[in-house]
Amino acid sequence: MKKKRLQYLQIFILTLLSFKMMAQSEITISDKTKIIATAESTQAAAGILKLYLEKSVSKPFEITTKSQKESDASEIILEISNDKKLKANEFNVKSDSKSIYITAPNQKYLRYAVYTLLEIWEFRKFTATETYIPKVTQFTFAKNTSKIYQPSFDYRALFFPDCYDEDFRDWHKLDWHIDDFGLWGHSFSMLVPPKEYFKTNPQLFALYEGERNTESLCMTNDTVVNLVEEKMTEIIAKTPHAQFYSVSQNDDVVYCECTQCKAMNTKYGGPQGSFYYFLNKIAAHFPKTKITTLAYLHTFKPPVNLKIAPNIYTILCPIELDRGKPITNQNNPSFIKNLENWSTTSPQLFLWDYTVQFSNFMSPFPNFESFQNNYKLFQKNKVKGLFVQGYADVPGDLSELRQYLLAKLMWNTDIDIKAVTADFLRGFYGKAAPYVAKYLDLIEANQSKSKAYLDIYSGPVQARNTFLTPEAMDHYDHFLEQANNTVENDSILSSRVHKLRLALEFVYFEQAKFYGKNQHGMFVVNNQGKKEVKPGLTERVLKFSKSCNQFGVYELSEDGISPDNYYKEWIEIGKNTTTHLGEDLKVTFIIPPSDEFKGKGSYGLVDGNIGYKNFNINWIGWYDANPEIEIETKNLDFNLLKLNFLNDQRHWIFTPKKIKIYGFKNQKWELIKEQICNNLTEDYEITTQSWEVENQRFSSFTKIKIVVENQKELPVWRKRKNKKAMIMLDEIELYKK
Numbered sequence: 001m002k003k004k005r006l007q008y009l010q011i012f013i014l015t016l017l018s019f020k021m022m023a024q025s026e027i028t029i030s031d032k033t034k035i036i037a038t039a040e041s042t043q044a045a046a047g048i049l050k051l052y053l054e055k056s057v058s059k060p061f062e063i064t065t066k067s068q069k070e071s072d073a074s075e076i077i078l079e080i081s082n083d084k085k086l087k088a089n090e091f092n093v094k095s096d097s098k099s100i101y102i103t104a105p106n107q108k109y110l111r112y113a114v115y116t117l118l119e120i121w122e123f124r125k126f127t128a129t130e131t132y133i134p135k136v137t138q139f140t141f142a143k144n145t146s147k148i149y150q151p152s153f154d155y156r157a158l159f160f161p162d163c164y165d166e167d168f169r170d171w172h173k174l175d176w177h178i179d180d181f182g183l184w185g186h187s188f189s190m191l192v193p194p195k196e197y198f199k200t201n202p203q204l205f206a207l208y209e210g211e212r213n214t215e216s217l218c219m220t221n222d223t224v225v226n227l228v229e230e231k232m233t234e235i236i237a238k239t240p241h242a243q244f245y246s247v248s249q250n251d252d253v254v255y256c257e258c259t260q261c262k263a264m265n266t267k268y269g270g271p272q273g274s275f276y277y278f279l280n281k282i283a284a285h286f287p288k289t290k291i292t293t294l295a296y297l298h299t300f301k302p303p304v305n306l307k308i309a310p311n312i313y314t315i316l317c318p319i320e321l322d323r324g325k326p327i328t329n330q331n332n333p334s335f336i337k338n339l340e341n342w343s344t345t346s347p348q349l350f351l352w353d354y355t356v357q358f359s360n361f362m363s364p365f366p367n368f369e370s371f372q373n374n375y376k377l378f379q380k381n382k383v384k385g386l387f388v389q390g391y392a393d394v395p396g397d398l399s400e401l402r403q404y405l406l407a408k409l410m411w412n413t414d415i416d417i418k419a420v421t422a423d424f425l426r427g428f429y430g431k432a433a434p435y436v437a438k439y440l441d442l443i444e445a446n447q448s449k450s451k452a453y454l455d456i457y458s459g460p461v462q463a464r465n466t467f468l469t470p471e472a473m474d475h476y477d478h479f480l481e482q483a484n485n486t487v488e489n490d491s492i493l494s495s496r497v498h499k500l501r502l503a504l505e506f507v508y509f510e511q512a513k514f515y516g517k518n519q520h521g522m523f524v525v526n527n528q529g530k531k532e533v534k535p536g537l538t539e540r541v542l543k544f545s546k547s548c549n550q551f552g553v554y555e556l557s558e559d560g561i562s563p564d565n566y567y568k569e570w571i572e573i574g575k576n577t578t579t580h581l582g583e584d585l586k587v588t589f590i591i592p593p594s595d596e597f598k599g600k601g602s603y604g605l606v607d608g609n610i611g612y613k614n615f616n617i618n619w620i621g622w623y624d625a626n627p628e629i630e631i632e633t634k635n636l637d638f639n640l641l642k643l644n645f646l647n648d649q650r651h652w653i654f655t656p657k658k659i660k661i662y663g664f665k666n667q668k669w670e671l672i673k674e675q676i677c678n679n680l681t682e683d684y685e686i687t688t689q690s691w692e693v694e695n696q697r698f699s700s701f702t703k704i705k706i707v708v709e710n711q712k713e714l715p716v717w718r719k720r721k722n723k724k725a726m727i728m729l730d731e732i733e734l735y736k737k
Contacts, residue, residue: 027095029139031059033074036067042078045102045110049076052118055133067099075099076117080110089154093117094146108170115171116149125172126428127400128165152375155350155385156410160403161395161552172407177387182235182242186250186294188217191228206256209719215252219274220260229285236289244313247282248294249275253720255298269304276303276312283309292350301338302345313348315387323354324366324447324454326373336377343381350385351378355406358558360459361396362506362548364476366447366467367454368421368440371405375413386410395552397503400428400496430493435483436500439476446472460507461514461616468507470520477504499551505544506556512537513573513617514600516609523577523609531577531608541570569612576610581638582631582734583608590628590705597621597728604730605629610644611730613686615653619646624724627708630664631732634702640735641693643706646728648686649718653726655680655689658709663701672697682717694737706732 035053037046043063050061067075081103086092091104091113102117104110115125121139124132157177162168169176177184183191194214197204204224206216217224232245249255255271264274272295283291289311295302296317308314318335325331342349353374357365378386388406391399404424408415421440425433447454450466460468480501487493515521516531523531548556548563555562561569587602599620600607611618645655659675673693698704711725 025143026140027074027098027100027143029053029074029076029100029141030137031057031061033061033076034068035061035063036075036077037063037065038067038077038079039065041080041107042110044107045114046078048111049078049114049117052123052133053139056121056123056136057138058135072098077101078110078114079103080106086148087150090148090150091116092146092148093120095141095143097143100141111170112173113149115173124423124427125168126404126424128162128168130428132427151411152379152413153384153386153410156407157385157387158390158403158407158410159388159392160390160406161393161399162403164393172404173411174407180243181246181292182239183232183245183247185246185248187246187248188250189214191231191247192217192224197227206254207258207261208254208256209721211716211719213254215250215254216256217278218256218258218261219278220256220258220264225278225281228282232282232286232289236286244290244292245286246292246294247279248292249296249299253297268306270298270301272299272301273303273306275299276306276308279312280306280309283312287311290348294352295342296352302341308346310347312346313350313385314342314346315350315352315385316342316383317352319354319456321354322453323370323456324452326370327377328373339377339381343383348385349381349383350387351383353378353386353388354456355388355402356390356396357456357458359457359560360506360510361391361394361556361558361560362503362553363460363510364397364443364468364503364507365454366440366444368402368405369444369448371409372413372415372417375409379413394555395499398500401425429483429487429496430490431486432483432493432497435479435486436497439479439483439500442475442479443467443472459616460510464511464514468511470511473504473507477501480504498547502544502547502551502553505540509541509544509570510617513612513614516607516618518607521609522574530579533574538570538574542567573612576612578608578610578731578733580608580642580731580733580735581636582606582633582732585636585734586632587732588630588632590630591622591625593620593627594623594625594726597623597726602629605732606631607731609731611646611688611728613646613648613688615646615648615651615728619728619730621653622708622710622727622729624710624726626710627706627727627729629706629732631704631706632702633698633704633734635699636734637699638734638736639694639696639698640733640737641695641698641704642731642733642735643691643693643708644730644733645689645691646686646730647683647689648728649682649715650684651726652714652718652720652723653728654711654715656691656708656727657711659691659693660707660709661693661695662705662707663697664703664705665701669705670701680711680715682715698734 035046035050037043046063050063053061067077077099086105088105091109093113093116094101102113104113122134155175157175163174192204198214202212204218204221206213206218261274264277265271267273279293290313291311292313292315294317295314321332321335327335329336357363390402401424405420408420425437429436446467452466480497484494484497487497511520512522517523517525522533522537524534526532545563545567553563556566583606585606587605589602597620599618604618604620609618641661646653647655656677658677661673662669663672672695675691708727710727714723714725
């Protein structure tokens, strides 16, 4: 008994000692602590600190201008210092035996330091409107410590919805390109407007494929240089506080091939050669101005044997990467080599990162596992700045988590990404977090297991056999259903889970269009043999549309369709059905379609499901080839054949040049009809066009062959190097008229 009492006494003494040691090793911060703003320039940061501490402790904190060094009370002292030990993008948080010192070289980084201290004390800003405030009576901070904080990248711009909020940007230490650039992005058409100059002075513009083209400029024309310098002077005068000005190609692959530009391209390694030759001239005229440009498409590689001016900031734009895998030598050897070349060529290297699926904002896009590895790679290769493109102001799928993680990684690539993710999920989804985490883990695992290429311009139909199979969708929905059940009585948390489920709804709708009358499709066949939309499905689409509007999702893709128009289009697709005699006949591709546009295979041409305006759904495509198709009609009694084609000139999809219809009888093919199609006209509206062939002899043939002649030459308005015309064909309809 005495032995047990002795043990209890020892434990009690050790506990007292540990509390005493803790008290000795930590500063206590309470409402008695004064916030010392040493100068007027520190008042704003001091005000931020006071605001949050008072929200937490629920008692007022005092801001004063002078430290009471003789007092024993703790203080938090804010200073802007010219100490050369701190770089322009660093700050220091340190302590002595009683006070905390926050020191930064400027007001912006002093605010960053205050928010860092708050995060140490477990404050969180998950979104612009969701801030976690710990409810405590006091805070503690380790005595006699010092840490200098510095970013992994000097410039960090993130383009997501909450980044429009200045407080959110400051909390997460983000720059803002909208304020920082006097001229942004693709700028050739702004610097030398085609509407103003092309008719009277076409030689200012690129000679491309034998024609002057307004999509680019002549890089060796002195008048172009003079015009750009004049316009730049005007823009700089109007925006004197901007950090950067973009002089960059338009969003196209066009470049000048005149004699002088071609010579520069040969000398300096490609189209980027004449481009940087031109940029160096502009940079020399504005030696104190930071000029940015995009290494993009035909300028993706660095020039050879050409020194780039020190005030040129190259923004490398790796648009064609697999987003489902980390960038490694094994996965992306050519990009790694290009990045390394740029790191030694460009005096100031930035990078434009693409982090969402731009063709489908509401579709799941499991690319989270690649973020940290990629950013470490960029940092290793001397990338000094990042522009990370997301959904802009559209709160797409998982926008809240994406922007949070990306902001944290841009500041510090060494964060514990799993811990930060878990912290966010707990804070943002509450009790639903474990099930949301299971959903995210499973969708990432399914994508990784599939090893499929994850493209920023892909979608739910392409992923139907990888991470968005109907079976996988059922598992995802099960987890989100469990998530919803745990928070159904909390209107805020249940709304957040509901937004996650919109992604699954969107996938279901898109795939339902593709599957048509088959399993998982949008149609059922009624008693009269006609197709009609499944009961209740149209109502679900309407609900989806209304929910998107409520969440501020005003468009479903980059410059794309609105939720209201998505619903209207669904109604049109529901009407766009056919029931014809050729459904389910055997179809054989004599000339097969392109691998990436096979759709459902040959069956897709006679499944009774007519394609609409999205070339990814139901259309079958032949790139630089002439479709040749056989249908086993077996003397079927029909006299009208109808072919449906897509016209989407922005994607190089054109209507045919010629159509030939053959019939097979007596062991030979007989030409039934040759149809010369309309001449092409420039038209960027996406449309469908049908050709009908009527012949009373169709029923006398055992097989019908359709040969479609593709456009041999691209029209001048869409002529681009390494691009050919594509034919998109969908339903082949057979009728008895």
